[in-house]
Amino acid sequence: MNIAEGLPQQELKNQFNKTGLRFTPQREAVWRIFEGNPSGYTISQATAALAAQKVGQATVYRTIRALQDLGYLKKVHDQNGERRFVASRPGHSHMLVCRSCSRAVECSDCDLSVLEKLISRQTGFAVEGHHLEFFGLCPECS
Amino acid sequence: MNIAEGLPQQELKNQFNKTGLRFTPQREAVWRIFEGNPSGYTISQATAALAAQKVGQATVYRTIRALQDLGYLKKVHDQNGERRFVASRPGHSHMLVCRSCSRAVECSDCDLSVLEKLISRQTGFAVEGHHLEFFGLCPECS
């Protein structure tokens, strides 16, 4: 039931290669811990977990950024306001985060265009996009 | 046209006093720079601006946190993904941030309950709330 379950490693490798980057064993190791955990990790949790696999701290930082840039990691905020990264599919979507276990699921994109029009009228802004994050209790924690 | 324009200093003072805190000249200085700038400040911008007014770094950190807790500062993300703080009224609301000048305006709360119900059905989550931030171009930058 992972967000990115069934994502072929090949797709990720291709995405890296497309921009001249290499899908190294270290980068694969980083991806694997996220792919395997729907609650994701804070940076410090990830560096700790990956240190056990002999992946250096700088590499973790660099890889998390790369995965973010490719759209395979998204940033969310847990109950404590701490920043976590969770596996996701590329593209715009919204995240729904459990306040108890931090499990995150991706919501299919919801149409806020009506809202954006309303806000444009109210404020005079040309609204171009939004970030939306939901929080609540996941089925297991309910 | 500031978000918090016309907010009486008195109200802020009362809010501080209500919890046993004092509205000191330093805290007032912090508040004033935010009140006067709809684009808000990053922490480092704020510490720099306030150092010129002889407000110490620790006090800036402490005061920003206090103003946040009281609801008079809200955190937004600018075009570079950097965290800024902008003056706001207490309570739940959404922020609309200009990608060019970082000017932020507060949107009256918009009803996402229909969306939340839909997401509950789709995911099984008990949705309790959300964070929503819009970005676009403000009238001046359009």
Next chain:
DNA sequence: AATTTAATGAAAAATACTATCAATTATGAA
């Protein structure tokens, strides 16, 4: 195999944030 390019990781550097504590300032009671 030789060459070129990218990635790694250890360490240093830079940045961000928090805690400590003596001195100062405000508040309230007498």
Next chain:
DNA sequence: TTCATAATTGATAGTATTTTTCATTAAATT
């Protein structure tokens, strides 16, 4: 007002986080 109490400040030290550097290693290309 004066004294006692409590909160605040800011300098500094301390901790944590993130980025950069660079020599080395590994991968891709020729």
